[in-house]
Amino acid sequence: MGPTPAPAPSLSTRDLTIRFGGHIAVNAVSADFYPGTLTVIVGPNGAGKTTYFNLMSGQLPATSGSVHLNGVDITGTGAARRTQLGIGRAFQLTNLFPNLTVLENVRLAVQSHQRVGMNMFSVWSGHKELIERAGHYLERVALQTKRDARVAALSHGDKRKLEVAILLALEPAVMMFDEPTAGMSVDEVPVVLDLIHQVKAERNKTILLVEHKMDVVRSLADRIIVLHNGALVADGNPAAVMASQIVQEAYLGTPEHV
Ligand SMILES: Nc1ncnc2c1ncn2[C@@H]1O[C@H](COP(=O)(O)OP(=O)(O)OP(=O)(O)O)[C@@H](O)[C@H]1O
Secondary structure, three states, rough: OOOOOOOOOOOEEEEEEEEEOOOEEEEEEHHHHHHHOEEEEEEEOOOOOOOOHHHHOOOOOEEEEEEEOOOOOOOOOOOHHHHHHHHEEEEEEEEEOOOEHHHHHHHHHHHHHHHOOOHHHHHOOHHHHHHHHHHHHHHOOOHHHOOOOOOHHOOOHHHHHHHHHHHHHHHOOOOEOOOOOOOOOOOOHHHHHHHHOOOOHHOEEEEEEEOOHHHHHHHHEEEEEEEEEEEEEEEHHHHHHHOEEEHHHHHOEEEEEH
């Protein structure tokens, strides 16, 4: 028997770059992201973290470089198609249907994942199961008591929990979270962090986070990537990255982030 083969990355970027006029917001970033690993992307304000996320999820087109999902080049693929292919992103709040209930929003996500569709034979037979499944995801984010509330009436924190429920319902191989606890009250934060811990413990998802809060980074990260002025300046295990000179220098002047 030979050695165990190295795991294949699920998501990769190669020299990924975007320019806005003369400004290079993401500059030749190459990285591989693996199933079972939670990577946190950190960096000072304006470093390019959100833009890098947007390039991977397809919200922005790359100026140059490439994005690969399971070895397939998806650089020219739009955001909706990338979601179908398994790149899920929470906290775009635009994903929510404000005039539908909490339960209906999750039910639509379950339905889209199962591709039940609205055909005459499946719609009634599958309905109860869809509702049960949607209820399960609402329980996981502690929103079951608000299942019949209209989304427009939810607090900001509850909307974010709902986004997580929708992300879980889509069961993507790659899960991207933009500052998952931003704008949440202190009692809401542990619900979402516990949930990310649980998903991480299943060890089959590739999880990416953009996060400013260093306590959140320390509690969740298997790996940290540091962006500075659009470039990747450090990448590795949390202890080594946080101790590296380049990170200390990159953060100079913004010590509240470290
Ligand atoms: N659509 C755009 N048009 C022009 N410039 C943009 C656009 N989007 C981002 N930028 C610029 O690109 C740079 C990176 O922005 P980005 O939002 O990715 O940083 P960030 O690291 O996510 O910052 P923060 O931590 O403040 O959210 C910034 O200088 C920003 O002004």
